[in-house]
Amino acid sequence: MSDATLRHRTLPMRGRDPDEEHRSASTLELLFDLSFVVAFGTAANALAHTLAEDHVVAGIVGFAFATFAISWAWINFTWFASAYDTDDWLYRLTTMLQMVGVLVFALGLPAMFKSIHGGDTLNNDVMVWGYVVMRVAMVFQWWRATRQDTDRRTVHGLYVVTIVVAQVMWCALALVDLPVVTTFVLMCVPLLIETGGPYVAERRYGGTPWHAHHVAERYGLMVIIALGEGMIGTMASIAVLVEDEVTLEVAVLAAAGTAVTFGMWWTYFSLPHGEILHLRRDRSFVWGYGHMPLFGAVVAVGAGLHVAAYYLDDHSYLGPVGTLLTVAIPLGVYLLALYGFYAVITRSMDPFHLLLIAGTVVVLVAPLWMAASGIDLEWCLLALSLAPWVTVVGYEAHGYRHNAKVLESLERPETD
Numbered sequence: 259m260s261d262a263t264l265r266h267r268t269l270p271m272r273g274r275d276p277d278e279e280h281r282s283a284s285t286l287e288l289l290f291d292l293s294f295v296v297a298f299g300t301a302a303n304a305l306a307h308t309l310a311e312d313h314v315v316a317g318i319v320g321f322a323f324a325t326f327a328i329s330w331a332w333i334n335f336t337w338f339a340s341a342y343d344t345d346d347w348l349y350r351l352t353t354m355l356q357m358v359g360v361l362v363f364a365l366g367l368p369a370m371f372k373s374i375h376g377g378d379t380l381n382n383d384v385m386v387w388g389y390v391v392m393r394v395a396m397v398f399q400w401w402r403a404t405r406q407d408t409d410r411r412t413v414h415g416l417y418v419v420t421i422v423v424a425q426v427m428w429c430a431l432a433l434v435d436l437p438v439v440t441t442f443v444l445m446c447v448p449l450l451i452e453t454g455g456p457y458v459a460e461r462r463y464g465g466t467p468w469h470a471h472h473v474a475e476r477y478g479l480m481v482i483i484a485l486g487e488g489m490i491g492t493m494a495s496i497a498v499l500v501e502d503e504v505t506l507e508v509a510v511l512a513a514a515g516t517a518v519t520f521g522m523w524w525t526y527f528s529l530p531h532g533e534i535l536h537l538r539r540d541r542s543f544v545w546g547y548g549h550m551p552l553f554g555a556v557v558a559v560g561a562g563l564h565v566a567a568y569y570l571d572d573h574s575y576l577g578p579v580g581t582l583l584t585v586a587i588p589l590g591v592y593l594l595a596l597y598g599f600y601a602v603i604t605r606s607m608d609p610f611h612l613l614l615i616a617g618t619v620v621v622l623v624a625p626l627w628m629a630a631s632g633i634d635l636e637w638c639l640l641a642l643s644l645a646p647w648v649t650v651v652g653y654e655a656h657g658y659r660h661n662a663k664v665l666e667s668l669e670r671p672e673t674d
Contacts, residue, residue, distance in 0.1 A: 293360035306564035316375035325554035341466035363388025420455025474532035487560025488519035494567035521646030558588035
């Protein structure tokens, strides 16, 4: 075994081979993701608490903002790491600094949610400081790449400039006390800079050597992390009912939470993400950015199950229908968004999907009628958990054929 294998001395950051075989997520990347478990978990808890207090609009707005901020921080690191992961001591310590920033950011989420409902100004100061820590680390990483991968200096420089300019704007908005609505409107400017900078860098200046299958695996792992919130929400609901023995209600809740989580997992991983990215690298932005609402919807389902726990424990201002909606709406958003996502990134449409969507809507609505009719919440949740399984059954019975045709068409060169 070579000395380079045993030590983590500094290596030149020249870009990795985008066609490298057997490229998989590193243990450092998996460790990095754990900080986002905390961030998503904190956002889910804040959403559940806000919804249980019947502050629905504040909960949705706060969660949408949190989802973008969490997802964007993770996306920035993930695509950079796919192109420039040297795994030397300097890269490792810089990644650790980014993890510290994520934890600081997560500390500010509850105050942000609270300020949207009860405050005159948006209290996102701690969140911004967490982002400052992450940005210092990220800018340093791009600076290293600028010095050592000289052929792509323009790309790296554009990333650095957009990150710095956007972060200065975020800090200014945090320091100036403006009405909540005004703050969110003004946030559109740094948001456009944040998302537009990478697009220009990758499209006009050659981009970075990211690895398609590696990126697809990384996103899949983040989806699994988001699905973990569903299991946590399920456990919270079960814990309310468990006393000295397992009852039928407990068994039904366990089945419902597990089924909905498993069904979402099955539907997401039915899509050939890695193959699509590998064959059509030009669709990376639609694919990468399109995952942000998917991440949010999956986490929100877990938050909704947590709201069900509040309801069962008599700590919620919502009724049974309102409680069920906290699960049904994000679940519906996830499933419908997944169909739209697939149609856009593959540029295809299977009429069979319309039938599956119709069946999904029926399964989403029926439990609401059950709840309004006085049927116990756990049985309504069990019925609702069947929604993703409409797609699972449809895919395994017929939809896989469409997937095969899509992959066959993507393997052919595009024509103008």
